[in-house]
Amino acid sequence: MPRFVHTARVKTNALPFGVVALLLLLVPRISCAHSAVESAPRTDRGWQDRQELLNKRAAEAGEKAQVIFIGDSITQGWEGEGKDVWAKYYAPRNAINLGIGGDRTQHVLWRLDNGNLAGLKPKAAVVMIGTNNSNGEDNTPDQIVDGVTAIVKKLREKLPSTKILLLAIFPRSENFGVQRGKLAMINQVLARLGDNQNVFWVDFGHKFLNVDGTLPRELMPDYLHLSKRGYEIWAEAIEPKLSEILGNGTASAASGLGGRWTATLPGPNTDPVDNPLALKMEGNVVMGSFTRGEGGELEFRNGRVDGDKFS
Numbered sequence: 001m002p003r004f005v006h007t008a009r010v011k012t013n014a015l016p017f018g019v020v021a022l023l024l025l026l027v028p029r030i031s032c033a034h035s036a037v038e039s040a041p042r043t044d045r046g047w048q049d050r051q052e053l054l055n056k057r058a059a060e061a062g063e064k065a066q067v068i069f070i071g072d073s074i075t076q077g078w079e080g081e082g083k084d085v086w087a088k089y090y091a092p093r094n095a096i097n098l099g100i101g102g103d104r105t106q107h108v109l110w111r112l113d114n115g116n117l118a119g120l121k122p123k124a125a126v127v128m129i130g131t132n133n134s135n136g137e138d139n140t141p142d143q144i145v146d147g148v149t150a151i152v153k154k155l156r157e158k159l160p161s162t163k164i165l166l167l168a169i170f171p172r173s174e175n176f177g178v179q180r181g182k183l184a185m186i187n188q189v190l191a192r193l194g195d196n197q198n199v200f201w202v203d204f205g206h207k208f209l210n211v212d213g214t215l216p217r218e219l220m221p222d223y224l225h226l227s228k229r230g231y232e233i234w235a236e237a238i239e240p241k242l243s244e245i246l247g248n249g250t251a252s253a254a255s256g257l258g259g260r261w262t263a264t265l266p267g268p269n270t271d272p273v274d275n276p277l278a279l280k281m282e283g284n285v286v287m288g289s290f291t292r293g294e295g296g297e298l299e300f301r302n303g304r305v306d307g308d309k310f311s
Contacts, residue, residue, distance in 0.1 A: 036139045036147030039109040050100050055115035057096050062119045066246055067095040071128045075099025082231030089235045104132045105147025112154050124245045125155055128167035134182050141185045152193055163245045166193055168203035172224045174215050204237035
């Protein structure tokens with residue numbers, strides 16, 4: 001016998017076509033949260049100890065600090081291979097190293113909300129972060145861009161008068177490879193954050209490469225972290241913009257002013273008179289005293305260095 005199947009029509013409340021189309025257009029634009037922008041502390045003891053040390057540095061320096069460096073182990077390395085370069089360029093400016101080895105963008109975001117910036121009002125912040133997010137499949141290029149962008153935004157909110165030197169993430173690995181290409185793509189987009197008013201994009205990664213694109217061991221012994229010469233390249237590359245922001249001349253010029261000098265000044269009848277002059281540096285401030293014959297010493301502060309001129 002033939003079988004008859006009854007098919008029931010179910011009435012549904014379908015969305016109008018226009019609404020569906022609108023939702024489809026919006027889906028690609030929805031920004032989902034991901035690890036690179038989710039502020040989070042690390043749990044290892046060494047990281048916690050370093051975080052406490054950085055908070056202490058910030059509290060002690062306060063508004064005397066003119067420059068802060070924010071980043072991971074490459075930034076922390078200013079205290080290792082880069083210590084002599086730091087002493088020349090940044091110690092006179094009361095700079096603070098806020099780098100922690102192994103940090104990713106999410107860890108820096110947490111640190112900026114938890115003491116690293118407390119009491120600080122620096123003129124400049126040097127930021128280089130993101131290479132640790134690029135390991136394997138940890139974060140995609142667009143996610144890393146989001147993380148660095150979030151850090152720049154937070155710095156602008158917390159330190160509105162501070163100018164940001166945003167550095168391109170340094171190349172890594174001896175030869176061309178997937179990870180180095182990933183970083184290059186990220187840098188292409190990060191460059192758009194520079195507005196030459198509050199955020200200045202600085203890319204000198206090519207200075208670390210040979211003409212064939214390989215990384216020399218004398219600059220990056222492990223093809224990631226810098227040697228002393230690598231830190232010299234870093235300091236030399238950012239010095240023009242940094243000294244412009246700070247408005248106190250180059251660090252290399254100021255650092256050599258301390259000591260005893262002879263100043264030749266107009267005397268009676270405009271005849272030149274030699275006067276002993278003692279100078280010393282306190283941070284980036286030049287101070288000292290003139291010896292004026294039997295008139296004793298004339299002290300002064302707030303000396304300025306502008307290129308090869310001292311006033």
